[in-house]
Amino acid sequence: MLVLTRRTGESIVIGNDVVVTVLEVRHDQVRIGIDAPRNVQVHREEIFAQVMQENTAAVASAADLANPLLRRPAAPPAGGVPPRKGPRLQPPSPPRPDRAQATPVSPPPEPEPEPGAPPQT
Amino acid sequence: MNAGAAGDTATTDTAERDVLYFSDGVPGFPRSRQFTLVGMSPDSPFQVLQSLDEPDVSLVVTVPWLFFPDYDFELSELEQVELGITTVEETVVFSPVTLDAEQQRIYLNLLGPIVINSTTRQGRQVVLVDTDLPVRAAVELG
Numbered sequence: 001m002l003v004l005t006r007r008t009g010e011s012i013v014i015g016n017d018v019v020v021t022v023l024e025v026r027h028d029q030v031r032i033g034i035d036a037p038r039n040v041q042v043h044r045e046e047i048f049a050q051v052m053q054e055n056t057a058a059v060a061s062a063a064d065l066a067n068p069l070l071r072r073p074a075a076p077p078a079g080g081v082p083p084r085k086g087p088r089l090q091p092p093s094p095p096r097p098d099r100a101q102a103t104p105v106s107p108p109p110e111p112e113p114e115p116g117a118p119p120q121t
Numbered sequence: 122m123n124a125g126a127a128g129d130t131a132t133t134d135t136a137e138r139d140v141l142y143f144s145d146g147v148p149g150f151p152r153s154r155q156f157t158l159v160g161m162s163p164d165s166p167f168q169v170l171q172s173l174d175e176p177d178v179s180l181v182v183t184v185p186w187l188f189f190p191d192y193d194f195e196l197s198e199l200e201q202v203e204l205g206i207t208t209v210e211e212t213v214v215f216s217p218v219t220l221d222a223e224q225q226r227i228y229l230n231l232l233g234p235i236v237i238n239s240t241t242r243q244g245r246q247v248v249l250v251d252t253d254l255p256v257r258a259a260v261e262l263g
Contacts, residue, residue, distance in 0.1 A: 041199065047248060047250075051246070058218060062181050071165060089209060
């Protein structure tokens with residue numbers, strides 16, 4: 001493991017576009033800021049571990065498929081059948097200017113035909 | 122449910138159209154990349170997400186809104202891209218279920234929903250960030 005010493009306000013850069021900054025140190029807590037592109041997943045390690053642990057428990061539960069609790073029909077929710085639901089979809093982010101392809105700021109203007117020019121045939 | 126045979130019996134038994142592709146596996150079971158959904162009794166709210174790569178890996182799942190009508194989360198742009206999701210209509214969500222038979226109770230994992238693109242059959246277990254949703258939401262069945 002690479003070990004670095006940093007002071008408050010100092011950063012480390014990981015790869016080309018992940019910046020981790022020590023924001024505050026107080027007692028045994030460190031506040032950390034992470035600036036990363038949206039396609040980099042950042043998780044608190046213990047949250048990820050919880051989901052993993054819960055999956056293991058869910059697999060163990062599947063060994064008990066004959067359990068009557070899993071065999072009973074679904075109780076209709078209060079107020080009738082709920083409408084079909086899904087997640088909210090995060091709106092797309094604007095392209096990051098520091099990473100955009102080298103595109104001209106404005107497209108080259110279309111050459112306009114001169115008003116009096118004869119139509120091309 | 123369990124074919125009772127070792128090896129890749131499950132794979133050969135499952136029509137290709139029923140395969141769900143989890144390119145990253147699921148947390149805890151990274152080698153399980155292909156799954157299929159197996160129904161239980163017709164009126165049961167539960168289904169089984171059966172790994173085709175590891176026959177011992179199957180998770181009980183359910184539609185979270187059957188138990189938590191107000192369940193709400195945002196699917197990040199990253200996950201949408203990974204799954205090729207463009208509309209809510211093609212998005213199918215399940216919650217993993219754990220069973221506590223002694224307490225006559227089940228738990229839904231609302232923090233780590235399983236999200237499937239019904240068009241491409243790509244799936245991922247999404248670990249939500251910046252949320253207070255519980256990893257074990259209790260439902261009393263007793």
